[in-house]
Amino acid sequence: MTDQNWSILIPEIFLFIWALFIFGLDLGIKRKNPKILGYSAMAGLTITGILLAIFNGGILFKGMFQSDQLAIFFKVIFIGSAFMAVGSSFDIASEKIRHHRGEYYGLILFSTVGMMFLSSASELITLYIGMELTTIPLYVLAAFYKDDKLSVEAGLKYLIVGAFSSAILLYGLSLLYGLTGTTDIVTMKINLSLVFLSYGKIGPGLILAMIMVIAGIGFKLALVPFHMWAPDVYQGAPTPITAFLSVGSKAAGVVAFARIFVNGLIAFASDVMKPLDWGIIVAILAAAAMILGNITALRQRNIKRMLAYSSIAQIGYVMVGMVAASELGIASVGYYMFIYLFANMGAFTIATIFNDKTGSDGIISYSGLSKTSPIFAAYMSIFLLSLAGIPPLGGFAAKYLVFAAGIQAGYTWLVIVALLTSVVSLYYYANIIKTMYFSAEEPTIKIHPSFPANLVLLISVIGIILFGIFPGPILDWALESAKIFAF
Amino acid sequence: MLQYLALASILFAIGIFGVLTRRNTIGILMSLELMFNAVNINLVTFNKYIGPDNLTGQIFATFVIVVAAAEAVVGLAIVLLLYRNWRGIEVDRINLMKW
Amino acid sequence: MEVEVSQLVFYLLSFVIIISAIYVVTLRNIFHSALFLILTLFAVAGIYIMLNAEFLAAVQVLIYVGAISILIIFAIMLTSQLANKQIRQSNEQVMIGIFICSGFLLASLGSIANTVWRIVEKPLPENNTLTMGKLLMNEFVLPFEIVSIVLLAALIGAVVLARKEGA
Numbered sequence: 168m169t170d171q172n173w174s175i176l177i178p179e180i181f182l183f184i185w186a187l188f189i190f191g192l193d194l195g196i197k198r199k200n201p202k203i204l205g206y207s208a209m210a211g212l213t214i215t216g217i218l219l220a221i222f223n224g225g226i227l228f229k230g231m232f233q234s235d236q237l238a239i240f241f242k243v244i245f246i247g248s249a250f251m252a253v254g255s256s257f258d259i260a261s262e263k264i265r266h267h268r269g270e271y272y273g274l275i276l277f278s279t280v281g282m283m284f285l286s287s288a289s290e291l292i293t294l295y296i297g298m299e300l301t302t303i304p305l306y307v308l309a310a311f312y313k314d315d316k317l318s319v320e321a322g323l324k325y326l327i328v329g330a331f332s333s334a335i336l337l338y339g340l341s342l343l344y345g346l347t348g349t350t351d352i353v354t355m356k357i358n359l360s361l362v363f364l365s366y367g368k369i370g371p372g373l374i375l376a377m378i379m380v381i382a383g384i385g386f387k388l389a390l391v392p393f394h395m396w397a398p399d400v401y402q403g404a405p406t407p408i409t410a411f412l413s414v415g416s417k418a419a420g421v422v423a424f425a426r427i428f429v430n431g432l433i434a435f436a437s438d439v440m441k442p443l444d445w446g447i448i449v450a451i452l453a454a455a456a457m458i459l460g461n462i463t464a465l466r467q468r469n470i471k472r473m474l475a476y477s478s479i480a481q482i483g484y485v486m487v488g489m490v491a492a493s494e495l496g497i498a499s500v501g502y503y504m505f506i507y508l509f510a511n512m513g514a515f516t517i518a519t520i521f522n523d524k525t526g527s528d529g530i531i532s533y534s535g536l537s538k539t540s541p542i543f544a545a546y547m548s549i550f551l552l553s554l555a556g557i558p559p560l561g562g563f564a565a566k567y568l569v570f571a572a573g574i575q576a577g578y579t580w581l582v583i584v585a586l587l588t589s590v591v592s593l594y595y596y597a598n599i600i601k602t603m604y605f606s607a608e609e610p611t612i613k614i615h616p617s618f619p620a621n622l623v624l625l626i627s628v629i630g631i632i633l634f635g636i637f638p639g640p641i642l643d644w645a646l647e648s649a650k651i652f653a654f
Numbered sequence: 655m656l657q658y659l660a661l662a663s664i665l666f667a668i669g670i671f672g673v674l675t676r677r678n679t680i681g682i683l684m685s686l687e688l689m690f691n692a693v694n695i696n697l698v699t700f701n702k703y704i705g706p707d708n709l710t711g712q713i714f715a716t717f718v719i720v721v722a723a724a725e726a727v728v729g730l731a732i733v734l735l736l737y738r739n740w741r742g743i744e745v746d747r748i749n750l751m752k753w
Numbered sequence: 754m755e756v757e758v759s760q761l762v763f764y765l766l767s768f769v770i771i772i773s774a775i776y777v778v779t780l781r782n783i784f785h786s787a788l789f790l791i792l793t794l795f796a797v798a799g800i801y802i803m804l805n806a807e808f809l810a811a812v813q814v815l816i817y818v819g820a821i822s823i824l825i826i827f828a829i830m831l832t833s834q835l836a837n838k839q840i841r842q843s844n845e846q847v848m849i850g851i852f853i854c855s856g857f858l859l860a861s862l863g864s865i866a867n868t869v870w871r872i873v874e875k876p877l878p879e880n881n882t883l884t885m886g887k888l889l890m891n892e893f894v895l896p897f898e899i900v901s902i903v904l905l906a907a908l909i910g911a912v913v914l915a916r917k918e919g920a
Contacts, residue, residue: 183902227895270909281899292710304906307913327673331673331686335689372868373868375860671850672777683825685777694809709878715809722821724904
């Protein structure tokens with residue numbers, strides 16, 4: 168307990184205090200100038216990012232708080248997605264959310280704090296509590312349009328599914344604790360190998376535990392077959408919250424998955440350990456996610472539902488990198504999430520602005536957008552093409568890396584499925600672009616986003632193009648972060 | 655020890671059944687509480703028989719109780735919102751979007 | 754002799770837990786369900802005492818029985834039409850529900866029985882409550898602090914949602 172470096176907790180503590188400050192500020196300004204709240208939330212997130220760059224590296228509380236490269240990498244993604252969600256909220260905050268604007272922004276920050284703690288946790292209790300701190304504010308935010316039945320319904324469904332998946336996850340975690348007598352993930356790994364070496368088997372209890380944990384986290388990630396809730400919640404919730412859900416909360420689930428499986432249960436990722444191999448289970452689920460997500464997305468007429476199914480498919484691609492369970496695999500997952508942050512947040516931001524202006528989420532109402540707002544049509548095209556994985560945008564490099572990791576680990580069939588479904592996905596992404604550019608209908612809508620929303624869009628576009636052409640820096644960083652796991 | 659684990663898994667299964675079949679939203683929330691209780695029985699049992707050196711399992715169970723309370727609070731607030739919007743809280747009536 | 758008594762108590766408590774849990778998920782009258790939920794929670798507290806978790810039993814009675822159940826009963830009284838007891842309370846998924854939950858039950862019982870558990874024959878630390886308190890303030894102080902943020906978030910969220918706006 169001598170050389171504890173307490174300063175690595177500063178980013179989280181600062182963000183928490185900043186959220187409290189925003190609650191207070193809301194009382195202070197008495198709803199006169201709602202923009203101040205949004206700008207201060209963005210400022211708080213920026214400062215947190217800077218603090219994170221200064222105070223990092225180290226372990227506190229015996230691994231309950233690890234400020235390693237993986238945690239920092241994902242914390243940047245969380246802060247980025249919260250920043251963009253806040254930035255795209257300005258218009259709805261001034262019109263649709265007349266009450267509790269401070270709580271709206273503050274709860275987004277609370278959820279971000281939860282994600283940050285979750286990504287640093289190398290211990291099951293802290294990991295679980297961090298996950299709850301991530302989701303409980305999101306239940307409230309999903310139902311934030313209190314008079315809108317769709318939003319309340321989204322909140323209810325998200326809460327029921329979220330609590331149900333927590334219970335399932337907890338059951339799995341309790342079995343892991345029972346099998347190893349510890350909640351520390353590294354000790355867990357050692358104890359499991361000890362049992363395996365001394366008895367020659369562990370038994371089906373471990374399989375049950377792994378299935379329950381995969382199901383529990385799978386619900387949070389909206390991995391097929393635990394995805395049923397996602398389209399409804401995505402459609403009903405306020406759009407910036409949907410974007411935050413689809414990027415931030417998914418990235419949190421990805422970290423939790425990596426910590427538990429790729430770190431704690433890495434020994435059980437190969438054929439040698441049959442039938443205790445979790446890789447094959449996840450590979451099958453990933454294939455199902457890619458097939459079902461992409462094919463269902465083809466039929467959607469509502470842009471938010473389409474993006475929901477597309478993000479179900481996207482998490483399938485991420486899981487291809489995860490099952491590889493190698494350094495390249497984890498690095499490709501990190502890189503994928505980083506690009507996904509820009510592309511998905513950008514697409515949802517345009518959907519938010521558009522809905523705010525027209526009150527419609529129908530894909531058909533985007534027709535002719537290129538004539539009235541050529542810049543936004545171009546932005547949207549870039550986001551969609553990146554999601555589809557067209558070079559030279561970021562999405563291409565991301566998909567390439569994930570597939571390379573999959574092949575390297577011997578999951579060739581999975582990569583073939585992924586390639587084929589990517590082609591399918593191109594169809595529905597391109598369909599929106601076609602609607603925007605080549606529709607015969609006379610366009611009527613012209614969109615003027617607020618300054619913060621413009622900023623978010625600009626950051627996303629630059630990020631996608633820059634890191635698509637020069638993937639080097641991010642990839643090196645992702646590879647560095649993957650080194651924390653001993654492969 | 656096995657008898658306690660068996661009790662927990664029976665309780666958990668009853669909870670799953672309740673979540674899947676209840677129409678009333680509050681009924682679903684109550685079934686969820688049953689599931690959390692089953693998990694806690696598991697944790698406390700393992701604490702006594704597998705890891706008696708410290709009280710990690712009981713600490714975990716305490717945290718689960720606290721989080722379950724937080725979830726119940728938010729859940730019941732949403733139930734009140736539902737009632738205000740629909741004048742009823744049966745889940746199959748609350749289905750503007752298809753599942 | 755003592756062992757047999759504790760066995761007897763265990764079976765009694767399990768019986769109460771299982772029967773009342775079944776009532777919780779099947780009764781038509783949601784208010785009665787809530788009362789059976791309280792009974793279940795009490796019996797679970799009894800199980801905790803049998804497993805030498807006295808502090809947890811007290812927490813269970815205080816938080817679950819004392820707070821959550823009362824909250825649930827309040828919510829029922831605020832929302833349900835209690836007079837109309839004939840409202841159908843379960844949906845069409847009963848068969849699927851039975852299928853899934855018995856599937857889970859078979860899988861879990863089977864795997865629990867066939868797994869190697871490293872049982873350590875050793876008494877738990879003396880003075881349960883004192884040890885728990887020390888652990889919460891030393892080793893587990895980080896989750897303890899985070900869970901307080903969770904409670905704050907839930908509190909703020911519940912107020913935001915449940916409050917009626919004065920338009």
